[in-house]
Amino acid sequence: MSMSRQNKISDETHQRIRTYIIEQVDAESALKMDPRVLERTVGKIVAEAVAEMRLFLNGYEQRALTREIVDDMVRLGPIQPCMDDPQVNDVLVNGTDQVLVERAGKLELTKHKFRDHNHLLNLAQRIASAVGRRIDESSPMVDARLADGSRVNIVGPPLALDGIYISIRKFSRTVMTLDSYVEKGCMSRRMADFLHLAAKARLNILVSGGTGSGKTTMLNALSQHISRSERIITIEDAAELRLDQPFVIRLETRPPSIEGKGEVTQRDLLRNALRMRPDRILLGEVRGAEAFDMLQAMNTGHDGSLSTVHANTPEDALLRLENMLNMGAHAMTSALVRRQLSSALDLLVQVERDITGMRRVTHISEVVAEGPDDVACRHIFAFRRKAEGGGEFVRTDYQPDYDRKMMASEVYEAYQEVIGRDAY
Structure with missing residues (x-):
């Protein structure tokens, strides 16, 4: 036979x-x-x-x-084994016959398939209905969160030309620490020590990186160095941050209903959070007019706030942030927006995922005013690539100006030791 x-x-x-x-x-x-x-x-x-x-x-x-x-x-039907695999970070369904996973930064085609279009459609509809949404021709795009915290995006016909596409970013059960970054070669010990002190001393920190570079992972690692006596409010589209401090308030946005009503945005939540007596605010990702409210909070007594932004370089991150600030501050000139940016934001941490799938911290930079009307990044630590491949983490010769905030904390002596001018 x-x-x-x-x-x-x-x-x-x-x-x-x-x-x-x-x-x-x-x-x-x-x-x-x-x-x-x-x-x-x-x-x-x-x-x-x-x-x-x-x-x-x-x-x-x-x-x-x-x-x-x-x-x-x-x-989750045929893709459940992919979700159960701890080494898989992303699961991508391209129609009935193609299921891909991302391991260690690289895509792999799996053997898993759906029986037919209805089999895949049933799964998509079940995911959408769990968050009060639907997937059909009148509503062909859905963002959702699974019960385990994984983020899901679904696109169906008529926008999807070859069936239904499902993209799942798995919720990591392993929380990376700054020490883990050092052990994996993602940053130097001195960089980790500096970031530990920066978070503890309540510097306002923005984590920048491209898609899949590990922005939220870094935000989680930094948040572990917040005092357990502080009241922390987290604001996210899909709850991913995992804080073990006792006084954590978790807020999550809400998309509009099928009728287009009831939407609650990050900006709505951020404005409300300011009325809740937070010591620190953690904004999962800033990408719109809420940037203005975030920087206002940083400038008005909420030091130590953390957020992420989608950008490939520190300079791109500042440019994106400036554009977002202009969206939320209609009456402010560009020069005033830049002054607001330089006075509110202290530190920018750039993360990347290279072509081999390796994730690393490429820059730790101070955000400074440059003249009366401009803002710039000054790199404190950097990853310098070598012509023959690879690279090394170095301490640049730039001396940051964090003395005021560091002296107000208990970490000043440790900071002076870590920030010495010699290359690392």
Whole structure:
């Protein structure tokens, strides 16, 4: 018998058992059941179906089919094994026949596929309905968050020309520390010590980087050095920050309903957060008019605030931030916006992911006023690439001007030792 004939019979067998189980188990009840209880229940029904239909499936095949059916019912179907793999960071579905994963910064094509368009559509609709949205021709784009915190973007027809596309950024269960960055060669020990002191001394820090460079991971690492006695408010589109301090208030934006009502933006949450007596504000990513409110907060007693911005260089980050400030401050001149920027923001940390998938900190820079009407980055630490490949982390000869804030904290002596002028 040919291999294609064997596969055809297997598909038909699976479909018969699926139909049998759907008749036995109510889908709505299944969603409310503990997955382990559901798997045992479905396993018994699979065994009954195999006996009743006189099918030739061994124990391993029955268990695999049980997992596959349960994944379809309450998990993420064919892509659930990718979600369970701790080394996978992103799962990308390009239609029914192409599922890719990102490991260590590189994309890989997997063997997983969907049976047909309806199989993929059912998964997309289940993800969307869990956050009160729908995916159809009238609403072809959806942003959602899974129960484990992973971020999901779905695009369907008519915008998606080849079916449905699903992009999942997995929620990392491992929290990176500044020490972890050093151990992995992502920064030098001296850079980590400096960032530790900067966060502890309440410097206002912006983390900049491209897509997948690890901006939120760095923000998490910095947040670990905030005092446990401070009241912290986090504002995010999808909650990813993981703080273990006792006084943390977590706020999350809300997209508009199907009727286009009820939207709550980052700017709305930030303005409200200022009325909640925060010691520090952590804004997951600044990308619009909320930049103005964030810098206003930094300038009015909320030192030690942290945020991220999407940019490929420190200079690009400042330019993007200036453009966003102009969106929120209609009555301010460009010169005044730049002065606001230089007085509010202390430190810019640039992260990158290179072509090999390696993530590293390339610059730690002070944000300074340059003349009366301009703002610039002055690099304190940098990663210098070598012509033969690789590179090294160095301490530049620039001496930052953080004495006022450092002297007001208990870290001044340690700061003086770390910031010495010699190359590292």
